[in-house]
Amino acid sequence: MLPFKLIYCDAYDLNLGEHVFPSLKYRMIHDRLLAQGIAAPDDFLAPEPASDEDVLRVHSREYVHKLKTGTLSPEEIVLLEVPYSKELMEAAWLAAGGSILAGRCALQDGWAANIGGGFHHAYPDHGEGFCMLHDVAIAIRRLQSDKRIERAMVVDTDVHQGNGTAAIFGGDGGVFTLSIHQERNYPHPKPPSTIDINLPDGTGDEDYLAILEKHLHRAFQDFAPQILFYVAGADPYREDQLGGLGLTIEGLARRDALVFDYAKRNGVPAAMTLAGGYARKVDDTVQIHVGTILAMRDAAQSTVADLKTR
Numbered sequence: 001m002l003p004f005k006l007i008y009c010d011a012y013d014l015n016l017g018e019h020v021f022p023s024l025k026y027r028m029i030h031d032r033l034l035a036q037g038i039a040a041p042d043d044f045l046a047p048e049p050a051s052d053e054d055v056l057r058v059h060s061r062e063y064v065h066k067l068k069t070g071t072l073s074p075e076e077i078v079l080l081e082v083p084y085s086k087e088l089m090e091a092a093w094l095a096a097g098g099s100i101l102a103g104r105c106a107l108q109d110g111w112a113a114n115i116g117g118g119f120h121h122a123y124p125d126h127g128e129g130f131c132m133l134h135d136v137a138i139a140i141r142r143l144q145s146d147k148r149i150e151r152a153m154v155v156d157t158d159v160h161q162g163n164g165t166a167a168i169f170g171g172d173g174g175v176f177t178l179s180i181h182q183e184r185n186y187p188h189p190k191p192p193s194t195i196d197i198n199l200p201d202g203t204g205d206e207d208y209l210a211i212l213e214k215h216l217h218r219a220f221q222d223f224a225p226q227i228l229f230y231v232a233g234a235d236p237y238r239e240d241q242l243g244g245l246g247l248t249i250e251g252l253a254r255r256d257a258l259v260f261d262y263a264k265r266n267g268v269p270a271a272m273t274l275a276g277g278y279a280r281k282v283d284d285t286v287q288i289h290v291g292t293i294l295a296m297r298d299a300a301q302s303t304v305a306d307l308k309t310r
């Protein structure tokens, strides 16, 4: 039994078949958490789809209409990089509802994980890079609208810069965005986050962790969020097909622990989402994502005093 909730439903699987996006990973993570006794069935909550009102706090009315009526142009579907379908659209609304629920659970329990979401390349008026709706932005706007929070921080460690996040929250003093990513990779251009850490190709564990820690320190010095959304991409892994960084599976687990340490030390509830992961072996992607859940469990079970002695 975990000390926090996991948000998941089978419809997160987009059934993309041989696509480089291994959408079956969601189900595999769910199954592995149960098979390894890390989670019990009671730890899982099923999300409701986000309401259109929720979605429209972030996305334009015209774009939402195109998604709901299946009237994206061929160019818009090319930019999305996944074939449009009604199931894909429904999965996007569910992932957004899942991140809203993860945010609420984190505010209640201190921690929560959406076994989905992290669609950080979605812009208000278009989708791209496998991302149709920006679930994390939708969750932040909903929590703000409900007056549950005023200030949020997004820490994004996916190998690809969080361009949608940066575009949505640019100039918004209520949301601090930090993205650590490979510089010479999609997306182009990269609109500015509050902090962008542009890494050279092949950056390995030690260099990565040192620079991430330095910037987390600065971020929490400059800003006092009431919730942290962690976009925990598995694609900085050295065996990733769409990434060019050099992290090991152990290094990625240390990265997760570092992010959760900062949340805990600063008394900030943390909600995580999965984001990307395209390892040559899908099993590695699943292991990395399960590792993030384990890091959250360790952080939830430790005390602040434990962290300070590390």
Ligand SMILES: [Zn+2]
Pocket (backbone or CB within 6 Å): 158, 159, 160, 233, 235, 275, 276, 277
């Ligand atoms: Zn990515």
